[in-house]
């Protein structure tokens with residue numbers, strides 16, 4: 001389902017940190033193009049040994065991202081297996097994860113954040129059209145390919161990263177710690193991910209983006225996080241009512257049963273300049 005890359009064609013440069021189940025490195029992959037050797041800068045994502053049993057899920061994530069292509073989906077070149085090492089080879093995205101970028105205190109404008117929100121909405125809209133569930137939407141999995149420079153009028157450009165290990169393979173505590181990004185229904189049935197789950201996570205990620213990368217419920221322990229869902233709590237509303245409404249429509253405890261909010265772009269000019277709108281869709285029998 002995806003391209004196998006020879007281990008000897010990869011070269012490791014510096015470590016760029018630690019994902020939850022993987023270590024990431026800058027590196028290069030060597031391939032032959034029109035008969036000559038070419039080195040491409042890549043991101044090497046190495047699944048750590050103790051999670052060896054979820055390597056299929058790790059690679060499933062990769063194949064999901066490599067079966068379809070979209071401007072705001074990360075390009076995965078392929079995978080490489082060498083002994084106990086499972087490596088996903090991705091395009092190198094210049095500025096890395098959005099949550100760290102925002103936390104690093106880059107003060108960005110509201111329109112910068114709106115651009116990022118629209119790009120994420122269009123990536124999710126695309127996945128929804130293909131009926132593909134991502135399952136791990138959060139600012140940590142948004143990668144910044146272009147910073148955007150307000151003085152030059154250039155806007156940021158993001159890519160949605162792979163979802164990583166499927167939530168069905170994760171311990172309950174790991175899933176609890178993903179509150180409030182993980183949809184409530186996932187806690188009961190982690191192997192039944194639906195598009196609704198991505199809509200819920202989209203709401204939490206919007207909250208993150210407009211709160212400068214600060215994690216919602218930061219520092220809460222697992223019991224308090226569990227209670228947050230058990231008592232149907234909502235995140236502190238943004239001062240922009242439209243944003244607060246959109247987030248609460250996405251993070252709607254009842255949505256699973258009574259209908260859903262569909263995020264789409266009202267794009268009268270058809271040139272992707274349209275506004276991000278949320279359309280409440282009731283299920284057919286409720287029209």
Ligand SMILES: N#Cc1ccc(Nc2nc(N)cc(-n3ccc(CO)n3)n2)cc1
Nearest residue numbers: 016043090091092093094095096097161
């Ligand atoms: N300092 C710095 C710096 C770090 C990383 C990149 N680039 C990059 N490219 C990718 N394809 C994926 C990632 N990721 C980072 C976290 C995750 C979570 O999955 N991915 N980072 C660029 C600069």
